[in-house]
Amino acid sequence: MPNRPTVAEEAAHGRADRRKAEKRAGLFRLREPIPDSIFTSAGFVVPALIVLVWLAVTALGLVRPLFLPSPLAIVEEAWRQASTGILFSDAAVSTYRIMVGWATATVLAVPIGILMGNFRIFEGALEPLISTVRYMPVVALIPLSILWAGIGDEQKILILFLGTFFQMALMIMDNVKTIDINLIRAGQTLGFSNAEILRRIILPAALPGIWDTFRITVGWTWTYLVVAELVAAQTGLGRRIMDAQRYLATDTIIFGALFIGLLGLITDYLFKRFGRALFRWTADR
Amino acid sequence: MSTPSKVSIDAVGKVFGEGEREFLAIDRIDLEVPTNQFVSIVGTSGCGKSTLLNMVGGLAEPTFGDIRIDGRPVTGPGRDRGFVFQGYSLFEWLTVEGNIRFALEKSQLSKAEKAELVRHYVQAVGLMGFETAFPRQLSGGMRQRVAIARALVYRPSLLLMDEPFGALDAQTRGMMQELLLKVWEEHKVTVLFVTHDVDEAVFLADRVVVLASRPGRLKRDLAVPLDRPRRYDVVTSPEFTALKRTILADIREETLKVMALDPA
Numbered sequence: 001m002p003n004r005p006t007v008a009e010e011a012a013h014g015r016a017d018r019r020k021a022e023k024r025a026g027l028f029r030l031r032e033p034i035p036d037s038i039f040t041s042a043g044f045v046v047p048a049l050i051v052l053v054w055l056a057v058t059a060l061g062l063v064r065p066l067f068l069p070s071p072l073a074i075v076e077e078a079w080r081q082a083s084t085g086i087l088f089s090d091a092a093v094s095t096y097r098i099m100v101g102w103a104t105a106t107v108l109a110v111p112i113g114i115l116m117g118n119f120r121i122f123e124g125a126l127e128p129l130i131s132t133v134r135y136m137p138v139v140a141l142i143p144l145s146i147l148w149a150g151i152g153d154e155q156k157i158l159i160l161f162l163g164t165f166f167q168m169a170l171m172i173m174d175n176v177k178t179i180d181i182n183l184i185r186a187g188q189t190l191g192f193s194n195a196e197i198l199r200r201i202i203l204p205a206a207l208p209g210i211w212d213t214f215r216i217t218v219g220w221t222w223t224y225l226v227v228a229e230l231v232a233a234q235t236g237l238g239r240r241i242m243d244a245q246r247y248l249a250t251d252t253i254i255f256g257a258l259f260i261g262l263l264g265l266i267t268d269y270l271f272k273r274f275g276r277a278l279f280r281w282t283a284d285r
Numbered sequence: 286m287s288t289p290s291k292v293s294i295d296a297v298g299k300v301f302g303e304g305e306r307e308f309l310a311i312d313r314i315d316l317e318v319p320t321n322q323f324v325s326i327v328g329t330s331g332c333g334k335s336t337l338l339n340m341v342g343g344l345a346e347p348t349f350g351d352i353r354i355d356g357r358p359v360t361g362p363g364r365d366r367g368f369v370f371q372g373y374s375l376f377e378w379l380t381v382e383g384n385i386r387f388a389l390e391k392s393q394l395s396k397a398e399k400a401e402l403v404r405h406y407v408q409a410v411g412l413m414g415f416e417t418a419f420p421r422q423l424s425g426g427m428r429q430r431v432a433i434a435r436a437l438v439y440r441p442s443l444l445l446m447d448e449p450f451g452a453l454d455a456q457t458r459g460m461m462q463e464l465l466l467k468v469w470e471e472h473k474v475t476v477l478f479v480t481h482d483v484d485e486a487v488f489l490a491d492r493v494v495v496l497a498s499r500p501g502r503l504k505r506d507l508a509v510p511l512d513r514p515r516r517y518d519v520v521t522s523p524e525f526t527a528l529k530r531t532i533l534a535d536i537r538e539e540t541l542k543v544m545a546l547d548p549a
């Protein structure tokens with residue numbers, strides 16, 4: 001077989017590599033790919049622009065620092081919290097609450113969701129109740145949660161639990177229900193018992209979806225954090241924000257919100273990475 | 286002839302739903318299938334082909350009548366039957382080999398014998414070199430070959446196939462039909478093959494069964510007296526064309542009937 005000419009040889013024959021021309025053709029063609037480097041940097045440009053505008057607005061004195069402190073004040077606040085160590089003690093307490101609250105919700109939601117997804121009787125019995133209860137505003141339950149769980153960590157964990165459990169059970173039910181029914185039929189034809197089919201077919205088939213549910217719900221717990229630490233808390237990232245409100249410490253509030261967002265983002269990323277490692281078979285080619 | 290049937294379907298009917306929504310999907314089908322016969326089942330969409338196949342597979346229960354395999358009534362799914370479903374239905378978390386081996390787990394063979402069987406069937410369906418690939422990495426035709434190997438590896442005597450090639454493009458489909466026939470010539474089993482495609486039905490089978498719609502009934506039972514092994518160019522022969530014409534006319538008649546029942 002004759003060798004194909006290399007790109008360099010093609011170029012020597014005066015046949016230009018068309019990729020350069022493609023790049024110049026522009027970034028605004030409908031649905032056309034753009035270079036990866038540009039795609040990625042674009043994601044940094046927008047936040048950078050926002051910070052620049054923010055910086056300009058505050059430096060020019062267009063708004064009072066009470067309403068919008070300068071980005072530099074936020075950085076200073078970050079430094080203050082980090083150097084005094086309160087940032088880490090707050091983060092540790094909040095992370096602990098989130099982990100316990102989410103883990104409790106998960107430990108219950110997984111078996112309940114799997115039962116609801118596989119047995120119509122459990123779905124019939126639990127789905128209407130859970131579907132209704134999940135619209136309960138969790139904030140409204142704070143007084144009750146204090147009555148039931150006191151004012152310690154248990155109360156915060158309970159709020160985080162209530163905020164995730166019901167939704168999670170329904171999502172896991174869906175994850176289980178959407179697997180291909182023929183996988184179950186194949187298992188039956190091959191002579192496996194119901195318990196074996198559950199463990200060796202339904203579970204692995206639903207697991208990537210369930211993992212995604214984990215990722216999404218753990219994200220919610222971060223957004224529930226402030227609600228959980230709304231009352232009767234001395235420490236925690238959410239508490240710090242609520243305290244700052246009293247002193248009108250806008251820089252503390254903004255930094256706190258950004259920091260919780262950052263932790264949420266990191267959790268999300270970790271779940272995605274672990275998911276990819278755990279479920280390598282879902283990768284294409 | 287007094288040879289006992291492999292499959293005997295005796296006045297089988299199926300009703301779905303209850304009360305107001307009761308729906309007669311299949312009405313008294315009788316069918317005797319001798320051992321090692323290849324039977325294609327065709328009919329308009331919704332005429333009950335899958336339902337019939339599922340009942341033979343023990344995945345659904347007939348409302349009326351009896352289904353017997355080797356003279357014994359069907360009470361549920363079992364390893365005497367292999368099933369190939371339309372949508373591949375592979376275990377995505379297992380490799381090609383893993384999928385095929387999974388089907389052997391309930392068998393009493395030794396580890397070495399199982400490995401040998403897996404190897405043999407990987408070869409039979411032409412997947413050498415892809416043993417450790419995951420289904421997601423395979424093309425549609427290759428995935429369906431895994432499904433066929435998985436359904437045959439434990440040596441069921443009855444193979445049930447529900448539009449197995451329905452999702453494939455025309456070229457791949459043709460190759461898969463030839464492959465299926467080749468494997469079938471080597472390992473004879475009784476086959477019930479459901480399809481929409483009349484060419485496919487005639488090309489593969491010893492016999493084509495046409496179902497009528499609403500409710501599903503036996504409309505025609507047609508022998509396919511074409512030589513075996515079949516060559517791909519048999520589809521241009523006058524015998525083939527004549528069979529095809531008969532079946533197409535039946536299906537057209539049924540389709541018109543259904544369209545008159547619920548004009549869209």
Ligand SMILES: Nc1ncnc2c1ncn2[C@@H]1O[C@H](COP(=O)(O)OP(=O)(O)OP(=O)(O)O)[C@@H](O)[C@H]1O
Nearest residue numbers: 301302308310328329330331332333334335336337
């Ligand atoms: N579980 C079910 N509950 C109620 N009706 C059903 C159920 N399964 C099938 N049916 C109905 O029974 C009829 C036959 O369905 P079936 O799936 O056997 O048709 P089919 O011939 O395989 O059609 P297709 O060619 O589209 O696959 C259809 O009208 C369908 O709507």
Ligand SMILES: [Mg+2]
Nearest residue numbers: 334335336447
């Ligand atoms: Mg069908």
